[in-house]
Amino acid sequence: MSNTKLRFGAILLILSLVLVACGGSTEETVEEPATEEAPEETLAAPATTSPPPEKLLIWAEEKVAVALEPLLGAYESAAGVDVEVVIYEFGAIKDDLSTAGPAGEGPDLFIGPHDMVGEVVTNGLVSPIDLGSIQSDIFDVGISAFSVGGEVYGFPYATEAIAMFYNSDLVDGVPSTWEEVKAACDAAGTELCVAAPGGGGGGDAYHNIPFVQSDGGYIFKFDGGFDPSDVGLDNASALASAEFLDSLVKNGTVASTDYGGSMSAFQEEKSLFWMTGPWARNDAAAVNYGVGLIPTFDGNAATPFVGVRGMFISAFSENKVLAQSFILDFFSTVDVQAAMYAEDPRLPATKSLFAIVENEDPIAAQFAASASNGIPMPNIPEMGSVWGPVGDALLIIRDQNYGTNEDTGVTVDSASDAMKLAAQQVRDAIAGG
Amino acid sequence: MKTSTILKYILLGIFNALMFYVVPLAITYESWFLLLIIGIITFLINITYITNRLKPLKWITPGFIFLISFVLFPAGYNFYVSFTNWQTGHILTKTQVIERLEDLTYSTDEQKGVEFDLYVMQDSNLDYFFLADFDQDNLLFGKAVTSDQFEDIEYATHEPSFKDSNNNITIPESLYLLSGKEQIANSSTLQDLSILIDKNTRIKLYNISVFGASSGRIFSSQQKYTYDQDSEILYDNRKNVACTLGDRGNFVCGGELVDPGWRINVGTENYHRIINDDRFRGPLSTVTEWTFQFAFLSVVLAFIVGLLLATTLNNEKVRFQKIYRSIYIIPYAIPAFISILVFRGLLNPDFGLVNDWLDPFYQLFNIEPIRWFRTEGSSKAAVLLVNTWLGFPYMFLIVTGALQSIPNELIEASKVDGATPRQSFFKITFPLLLVSISPLLIGAFAYNFNNFTLIFLLTGGGPPIVGADVSVGYTDILISFTYNLAVSGGRGVQFGLAAAVTTIIFFLVLIISAISFRYSKRLERVYGNI
Numbered sequence: 001m002s003n004t005k006l007r008f009g010a011i012l013l014i015l016s017l018v019l020v021a022c023g024g025s026t027e028e029t030v031e032e033p034a035t036e037e038a039p040e041e042t043l044a045a046p047a048t049t050s051p052p053p054e055k056l057l058i059w060a061e062e063k064v065a066v067a068l069e070p071l072l073g074a075y076e077s078a079a080g081v082d083v084e085v086v087i088y089e090f091g092a093i094k095d096d097l098s099t100a101g102p103a104g105e106g107p108d109l110f111i112g113p114h115d116m117v118g119e120v121v122t123n124g125l126v127s128p129i130d131l132g133s134i135q136s137d138i139f140d141v142g143i144s145a146f147s148v149g150g151e152v153y154g155f156p157y158a159t160e161a162i163a164m165f166y167n168s169d170l171v172d173g174v175p176s177t178w179e180e181v182k183a184a185c186d187a188a189g190t191e192l193c194v195a196a197p198g199g200g201g202g203g204d205a206y207h208n209i210p211f212v213q214s215d216g217g218y219i220f221k222f223d224g225g226f227d228p229s230d231v232g233l234d235n236a237s238a239l240a241s242a243e244f245l246d247s248l249v250k251n252g253t254v255a256s257t258d259y260g261g262s263m264s265a266f267q268e269e270k271s272l273f274w275m276t277g278p279w280a281r282n283d284a285a286a287v288n289y290g291v292g293l294i295p296t297f298d299g300n301a302a303t304p305f306v307g308v309r310g311m312f313i314s315a316f317s318e319n320k321v322l323a324q325s326f327i328l329d330f331f332s333t334v335d336v337q338a339a340m341y342a343e344d345p346r347l348p349a350t351k352s353l354f355a356i357v358e359n360e361d362p363i364a365a366q367f368a369a370s371a372s373n374g375i376p377m378p379n380i381p382e383m384g385s386v387w388g389p390v391g392d393a394l395l396i397i398r399d400q401n402y403g404t405n406e407d408t409g410v411t412v413d414s415a416s417d418a419m420k421l422a423a424q425q426v427r428d429a430i431a432g433g
Numbered sequence: 434m435k436t437s438t439i440l441k442y443i444l445l446g447i448f449n450a451l452m453f454y455v456v457p458l459a460i461t462y463e464s465w466f467l468l469l470i471i472g473i474i475t476f477l478i479n480i481t482y483i484t485n486r487l488k489p490l491k492w493i494t495p496g497f498i499f500l501i502s503f504v505l506f507p508a509g510y511n512f513y514v515s516f517t518n519w520q521t522g523h524i525l526t527k528t529q530v531i532e533r534l535e536d537l538t539y540s541t542d543e544q545k546g547v548e549f550d551l552y553v554m555q556d557s558n559l560d561y562f563f564l565a566d567f568d569q570d571n572l573l574f575g576k577a578v579t580s581d582q583f584e585d586i587e588y589a590t591h592e593p594s595f596k597d598s599n600n601n602i603t604i605p606e607s608l609y610l611l612s613g614k615e616q617i618a619n620s621s622t623l624q625d626l627s628i629l630i631d632k633n634t635r636i637k638l639y640n641i642s643v644f645g646a647s648s649g650r651i652f653s654s655q656q657k658y659t660y661d662q663d664s665e666i667l668y669d670n671r672k673n674v675a676c677t678l679g680d681r682g683n684f685v686c687g688g689e690l691v692d693p694g695w696r697i698n699v700g701t702e703n704y705h706r707i708i709n710d711d712r713f714r715g716p717l718s719t720v721t722e723w724t725f726q727f728a729f730l731s732v733v734l735a736f737i738v739g740l741l742l743a744t745t746l747n748n749e750k751v752r753f754q755k756i757y758r759s760i761y762i763i764p765y766a767i768p769a770f771i772s773i774l775v776f777r778g779l780l781n782p783d784f785g786l787v788n789d790w791l792d793p794f795y796q797l798f799n800i801e802p803i804r805w806f807r808t809e810g811s812s813k814a815a816v817l818l819v820n821t822w823l824g825f826p827y828m829f830l831i832v833t834g835a836l837q838s839i840p841n842e843l844i845e846a847s848k849v850d851g852a853t854p855r856q857s858f859f860k861i862t863f864p865l866l867l868v869s870i871s872p873l874l875i876g877a878f879a880y881n882f883n884n885f886t887l888i889f890l891l892t893g894g895g896p897p898i899v900g901a902d903v904s905v906g907y908t909d910i911l912i913s914f915t916y917n918l919a920v921s922g923g924r925g926v927q928f929g930l931a932a933a934v935t936t937i938i939f940f941l942v943l944i945i946s947a948i949s950f951r952y953s954k955r956l957e958r959v960y961g962n963i
Contacts, residue, residue, distance in 0.1 A: 124693030201806030321624035381925035388904030392897035410900020
């Protein structure tokens with residue numbers, strides 16, 4: 001039958017195409033020795049023996065990429081390196097890294113928040129970096145934020161911490177005590193006083209944490225590193241702080257708002273103060289604003305969480321010396337840091353940049369002052385079991401949602417009860433793995 | 434031979450060529466599973482299209498392959514993960530972990546923080562030499578080698594001749610001094626080289642500067658860990674202890690677990706935890722109950738609204754039908770997450786428009802304003818309200834479509850027989866609708882069963898169930914509860930556990946769907962032959 005012949009011909013055709021495909025790959029293998037021939041000719045100048053330029057792949061968020069873009073050219077030509085910056089959403093880097101890194105597809109360098117340090121170190125995804133002489137230029141909070149077990153795992157380039165915005169049309173500044181804050185609000189006659197995220201149904205441990213740890217309370221004891229076995233959410237000081245927050249809510253000083261609510265309250269001049277971080281400056285600009293420190297707790301400066309952003313070296317980088325050199329020789333220089341600040345004005349992590357910013361931007365200096373009172377967010381993986389329970393407990397206080405729960409039979413009648421419950425949940429979660 | 438046949442064979446040839454192209458790649462990466470899949474797919478495609486005997490399969494095979502790659506494979510992989518301890522600290526394979534550990538160097542405390550200029554040179558044999566410039570009396574020069582050659586070379590020596598009277602580095606003519614740029618061009622070689630100062634100390638290139646002098650660091654000449662393949666023992670050279678294999682996919686050094694660990698098979702442990710651990714079991718029943726309520730009510734409410742609108746607009750007396758229909762599809766056209774966030778703002782109890790609008794009623798009847806998102810009832814109501822808003826256009830669309838396929842003669846005939854409009858709707862239109870729509874209702878149920886976006890964005894699961902053993906809220910459904918457990922567990926992310934819960938959810942949905950389909954089949958049998 002002609003049909004069989006036809007089919008036979010077709011199979012031949014297919015096989016020949018397969019051979020073409022295979023042929024393609026053999027050509028590539030032939031090419032390789034050709035490149036190795038080059039060195040023999042250039043013995044006189046030995047250093048030029050490796051023609052393909054080294055490559056560095058960086059994962060960074062858009063603003064960092066945009067800031068680096070105009071400066072990279074100079075480094076690339078001076079160093080003969082091909083630097084490719086892949087734009088990533090800031091929060092997505094960690095997840096993709098944990099799959100791409102082990103598969104050999106990951107970057108040499110990437111940026112990320114310091115609170116993931118513990119997790120990526122535990123997972124074996126990052127390499128330590130010895131910052132050497134540039135370490136003295138970095139604020140201590142940055143170094144401790146990136147330290148795990150005595151090694152530093154990143155170069156901190158920006159910090160952030162919350163402080164207090166005030167409506168400068170209605171008040172001159174942020175008073176230093178909560179009583180004076182209340183008095184200022186009464187005088188101004190605004191509907192709400194301090195709009196702080198973390199209430200209004202939206203649990204937010206991060207914004208609420210000064211109400212916990214400013215006066216002796218703590219999440220994990222810090223002693224060279226955070227100790228997950230020592231939870232201080234229900235020590236006497238933490239309970240007293242929680243009761244104090246309760247009184248602030250009851251007398252109307254701290255309003256029950258979530259993030260969006262606190263923002264619109266401040267923008268619509270319904271609140272005199274807004275407790276949040278430097279990222280909100282554009283939003284706050286709807287009114288004339290100033291920034292001051294969060295009022296003190298029993299004479300102690302408010303202790304916000306400090307978030308630090310840094311650049312890491314991937315453990316799967318094929319060229320770590322080059323990656324280190326990129327950070328030490330280029331990325332950490334004040335020119336690059338200043339360019340990044342110009343693109344995205346986060347608080348400087350280096351003293352040299354802070355010296356510049358301090359004069360130019362008094363608002364940033366206020367946030368930096370608030371950060372200098374703070375502690376870095378715990379960078380251990382156990383922190384994952386903290387946000388939920390602590391956010392929930394503080395939400396109960398902020399929203400005054402006390403009472404007996406019908407389903408669980410548990411009664412939370414006071415701020416202290418809420419904190420004790422949170423502490424127990426955190427301990428159980430850590431013990432339960 | 435027809436053109437289509439030629440085209441077929443060319444396309445098949447290209448396909449096969451691509452598939453064969455992947456083979457060497459898969460072998461290089463030792464990805465045997467991929468190889469197997471490629472083999473099966475290539476085989477299936479070829480026998481389907483070359484032989485005539487399997488011609489009926491030619492429409493099904495591509496679909497079947499997509500089913501395997503995008504449905505069965507992920508589901509199967511998820512099933513596999515649920516039997517592992519894949520979690521923070523255990524995301525690599527054992528080989529990768531050993532590679533990582535053997536890659537680590539260390540410095541003793543007195544070696545730490547010492548930083549000095551390092552010069553890289555090369556002789557005519559292309560061997561590299563380092564010159565470490567500590568100070569005037571320590572100008573150490575030696576041949577730079579990889580660690581497996583340490584035994585063959587001599588220790589670096591102090592070479593004062595490399596500096597002239599002005600303290601500038603001078604290089605003998607037999608050597609070539611590499612610039613920063615040249616060091617970088619060779620950095621992948623240079624990073625593995627070091628000079629030895631003594632038995633325990635070596636110097637490595639650390640920072641290649643193109644703007645100033647490169648610098649070096651002092652390390653111990655041993656790696657931090659060495660692994661012995663045969664005895665499966667890892668030696669911690671810094672603490673000088675032998676580490677054994679732990680039973681959780683870790684090395685154990687002197688009682689301490691070494692991070693990172695690797696993934697191991699833990700059998701049904703994850704399932705045991707879900708069943709036996711009080712922290713999970715307690716909230717699980719509350720959450721499961723609400724998940725069913727939520728999914729069921731979401732479908733029913735959206736269906737009722739959609740049905741009402743569709744039957745109303747289906748009436749020929751309604752003018753501007755098309756305009757109305759377009760308007761009612763708008764909620765469907767807006768991305769759900771935007772609508773959800775907008776609703777979150779609208780419902781805000783303090784500033785939200787909803788409470789502003791309701792304010793006259795609150796005052797008229799003298800009731801407390803609803804504290805949206807802060808009480809169990811209001812949160813659940815809000816979730817259902819928003820989900821109805823998001824869901825009704827879909828129901829509206831499919832009901833409109835189904836209504837138009839119901840022959841008008843049936844309704845007219847019933848009218849002739851004296852049925853009231855209500856009777857003809859409930860006895861004829863509605864049952865016929867259900868026949869064609871019930872599979873879609875089941876689909877909507879399964880979708881809402883796992884409607885993570887809505888819960889996560891609207892309430893975040895809140896308000897919290899006070900006193901529960903874990904952080905869980907009243908509006909948490911199974912999938913958001915799983916997410917909380919997996920992401921905010923005791924120590925980082927727990928993929929294995931999350932995979933176990935999703936496997937359970939998968940079977941739940943499977944069973945519900947199977948039962949519902951059987952029920953809808955019965956409907957078909959009753960009404961299908963009208």
